[in-house]
Amino acid sequence: MTVLLEVGSVCAWYGEAQVLHGVDLRIEAGELVLLCGRNGSGRSTFAKALVGLVRRAGSIVFAGEEIVGLPTFEIARRGIGYVAEQREVFPTLSVEENLRLGIKPGQRATGRAMKRRIDETFDWFPLLAQRRATSAGVLSGGEQQMLVLARALLGEPRLVVVDEPTEGLAPQAVAAVEACLQSLCEQGGAVLLIEQRLTMAQRLADRIAVMGHGRIVFDGAVEALDATTIDEWIAIGSGR
Template identity: 55%
Template sequence: MTTLLEIDGLNAWYGASHVLHGVSLRIGEGEIVALAGRNGSGRSTLAKALMGLVHAQGVANFRGVSMLGKRPYAIARTGVGYVPEQRDVFPTLSVRENLQLGMKRGGSRFTISDAEQLFPVLQERAAVKAGRLSGGEQQMLALARTLMGDPSFVIVDEPTEGLAPQVVVQVSSCLRNLRERGVAILLIEQRMSIARELATRVAVMGHGTIVFDDTPAALAANERVISEWLSVGG
């Protein structure tokens, strides 16, 4: 499998606070890697470091080219999509306008029609301002808008947090559709059931570094890692 993203010895800071401590991880073309860990383990910081949103040092190469030191829009233009935990839709613009803003110049494999087939509610609410959508609808819109940029790699941070079960099913279906289209995904997700269903590998973070990286089945059989790094109160 061709390596798409290479992270090695990555450190990151919020001001004087040192959060990532030598993170190393590889993601191949079309691969879904779930990033698990307790709150505060550094998972979202890793996403922000890759997108140029926090100060970072080390190696973070996408298709062999360093992502470090670049502005987020420049990273996005290389084929990297990012769906943050806060969703960050444009609240005063309509659903359709949000999707149009995400469209890649020169065309994309993903169209607004694709987005509306994945999430029919976006077609039903096309003229509604994004700020009036429910949390689940905003999550669908954030995912769909990212697709408009025609990414080959997407970082998705906690896509199912706080969502109703039927919306979780739709979000999971969208991620599965991306995988089928050959898009690689770094999936930051607390629900291990989703990680087991979608991911080829699970990487576990603890104290700002990777403490486990193997298949979902290997993680399920590793009681020490589950107890020490995943279980609440473990």
């Protein structure tokens, strides 16, 4: 398999406070990697470090290119999509207008082609299709979560970093998210999934990485762990 992302000795800070202390991780094309750990372990900070939203040092090589030092918009252009936990929508714009913003300028062909791509996205998330003219700010939390994921996927990323995508979602919506992420991997993309629902994540993940105190304390195949040992590794990483 082709290595799509290789992270070496990555550290990250908020101001003077250091959160990541030398993270190493690699993700291959077609692979879905689950990143788990307790709250405060550094998972979300690691996601932000990958896309340049926090001060970081070390090496992040994506598709053979070092991206540490690049601004966030350049990282996005190179093919890393980021879905934050905060559900960052443009509240005064409609669902469809939010989705249009996910299409990169170089990918915006004719209006008809753009409409076709958005309609294909609605096939994945029919609940959004029913809200296409609704302002994003009045959507439920779960609907907003689907919207930010759909918008990220419209940018045709090679790697999607997704932070807690199923939080607040109904079972039907969770199934849609699962199918969407699986499809991306089947097409040669990759996913770094930060998720607390271990049963769902274990169904999807090829590998599991456990983070504690800003470091990866376990990285291995899904089959190497069960729910009990995952909890044990999380506790070890948390110093408990």
